[in-house]
Amino acid sequence: MNSKDKKYIFMFIFMFLGVIGTVQFKSILNNTKEKPSMAYEIENIMKELDSEKAIGNELREEIEFNSKKKESILKTFSSSNDDGLLTTKWEEAKLYAGFTNVKGDGVILTLNDAKEKNPIKSEYSLLHDSDIYEVVNELKKGGAQAISINNERIISTTEIMCAGPTIRVNKNRYAVPFEIKAIGDSKRLYYTFIESEIYSVLAYNNIRVDIKEATGIEIPKYNGNADNLVKGLEVVDK
Template identity: 30%
Template sequence: MEKAKTKKNRGELAIGAVCVVLGILLAVQLRSVKVNSAADAAGAGRLETLQNLYNDEVDKSEKLQAQLDQTEAELQTYRDAAASGSSQSEALKAELSKLQMEAGLVDVEGPGVMVSLRDSTVANITGEEADYIIHDNDLLSVVNELRDAGAEAISLNGERLLATSEIRCAGSVVIVNGRRYTAPFVFNAVGDPTTLYNALTMRGGVVDVLGQWKIEVKVTASEKLLVPKYSGVIEFRYAAPATAGNAGTEEGVG
């Protein structure tokens, strides 16, 4: 009788232990399911956000391309009208070509200099890696020196630089006209080759300063360089031609 009672107690203990283990396993499984469900929901939400951002960028790109197509169609209309043959039309055609060059809307070529810049490859002795790589202010220094020396057209990595062009760092890349580029950086500048070359390589000039950080700068004079046209869309949202009656007037804000 005592043995039967002992066996019964052992059986109940075994069943209890199994129930406890099953309970723990079920709790762990439920928790795992909740965690996975939350992760799946977060992942789905992130994917949806990225998809929406992508769709917005595609819409913007399509709108800008449509504006560019419309502008080019209008320019072609003016070209066709200017090609009618009259002396007045010839004058308009010449003026249109000049304005297109000044606005950066056509490819131009001529003598000038090519400037290439590469990050330094020497050992870092300052502990600051940023001292040995090319930044936006380095590129802007080159642009300012070229413009001050009379460059008539400048491109950076194939991007035509206009008055509205931006050159700025974004992490490890440099954004030019909304596009991302990394070193090496190559400028093409049309102008007097000797003047441009001397402006860049003079003592204490931009090449000399960058050379102190062992950044490789190579300036090459050329008798014929190509500077491509601006490939984006020029849009003025706030600026408009001033009327004669409002010229010179100023109004404060607030």
């Protein structure tokens, strides 16, 4: 091998080492770039959450405005077309359906997860949608005339569903603690619940349960889109 061949070989080796070094340097540089901290990511998520809440509040206000506008139109129409009977029947229908704000005596329950989680059966230390569903059913058995969960009015089509660490009521998500209000005979509601099987189960699993009789409980009306409740239904004339 002559000296000229050796020069070409060395030149090729140096070029190869140079390429390898460049690639490694870029890789190290990329890995050492400062990544967003966990606190920064949480802050951004909280900002997004606040933004979504603001949008939700605006939509609620819009729904409330349109509902009042519709009520005004219906009242004007009914007052000009009958002797007040239609208006009375309409108000009664809304009351029965849960579309009016109501006030009365009853009970207030506050439910929360157990303070200390059971390491063997940790799922029993947490409240689930099925627990809330059974509590509501017991209140209905006790003669509850109006019920709300975290101020979400419970009506005939209300769904209580699991949504990860939260539950969904009327398509809105809520985390613990859950405040359940029920209007009716306060003593009957109280004793129906504390003598129920679900109360015993919750107490056995150290779920925090507080129930008290109260006067002047206010329960808001259903605030969802009522049109979606009857979408697809058709009245059948007999």
